[in-house]
Amino acid sequence: MNDLRKYLVHLTAPVTTTFKADNYRGEPRWERNAVEALLLAGKPVHSTTKIWLSDLPKPVNLYDMNLDWMDESIQISYGVPHEIHTGVYPAEANPKYRVVQYHDGPTEATKDTFLKYHRNNPGSIVATCCFKSGAYIQKLQNVLGRENVEWTYGPMLPTVFENHDSFSQPNLLWAYRNFCSYADLDPHGMEQLFGRVAGYMRSNPALRLVILAQPHNEISKAALEGDCKAWFLNLFSAREMKVLADRVDVLTNIHWHQVLDIFSKTRLVISPAEPLGGPPFEAASYGIPIVLERSTNPFVDESGCPLFNGLLSASHGFSNEFFNLLDQLYHHQEFYQSHGNLYRSFVKQHATYETYINKLDEIAKKRNWDK
Secondary structure, three states: OHHHOEEEEOOOOOEOOOOOOOOOOHHHHHHHHHHHHHHHOOOOEEEOOOOEOOOOOOOOOEEEOOHHHHHHEEEEEEOEOOEOOOOOOOOOOOOOEEEEEEOOOOOOOOOHHHHHHHHHOOOOEEEEEOOOHHHHHHHHHHHHOHHHEEEOOOOOEOOOOOOOOHHHOOEEEEOOOOHHHHHHHOHHHHHHHHHHHHHHHHHOOOOEEEEEOOOOOHHHHHHHHOOHHHHHHOOHHHHHHHHHHHHEEEEOOOOHHHHHHHHHOEEEEOOOOOOOOOHHHHHHHOOOOOOEEOOOOOOEOOOOOEOOOOOOEEOOOOOHHHHHHHHHHHHOHHHHHHHHHHHHHHHHHHOEHHHHHHHHHHHHHHOOOOO
């Protein structure tokens, strides 16, 4: 059956240009990446809804939903606590097998949304989860049964760039979507950061500051709908950046392909880490080592132990540890590149489109879905 295996995909956000377009994170970005990974691997893919609304040529192996394919299909969907998919799902779609990606999955009260498929056809449904930290996988295992849960980052990255030299790139990048909250809640820490950044930029005229900002309240929403750069430069914490204004970019609501392009030109990620999220993977694909929050990040297990040697971490927010590590990464090329290579090697092994396809094949083989 391996040559006959089809994939039934479910997207909540249709594609109007390309899969890498739009400012999606979380569920819709994961869904798009999963579909693109399958298509690029040459897999036959059909979709629960009409997802290709682009004027560009439709991929030759992407089809509208085919009810005759259901017994050969593995459904790929992103689940939410109360259902194994997001959005509206057609009642007539009934594939034989299902792989459901969860961030925070069903509770004891809602677990039947998943387990009813297992009872009907034992072993026909699998829950996958990205993060070992934060007890997300542990919770899924407790609710759904250890045998029904698999760890995989999923298709976080199209690929890694083996020979890319990030140390020589110009961007000092605020990569997380937490800029506005830090600007409001920790102006002293921001002042320390941008004093340091200004020093880096004065020492090297090729450097640029690039900020990817998303609003966290109505005030920051209004600010980012106006002159983003002027708003940033008028922050007290950014006063040392005013004389460097021509080397500052403040961006919001940009496409994912633009985010990846910015990372390709980035030397240092200067933002303190969020607990999870995509930037550590995007940075690592280019060999950029990123300082992560110690207790909860994508590259530690449920006990906070690193999943690979060379992980750089500090306590939450702006700390002496964080600033010291930034300085080491900025000034010491050998330190930078040795750690960057370890990050890149880890995500190559666990988080690319190719490794996701391999994981799907492993799941199907492990459960005899090809017989």
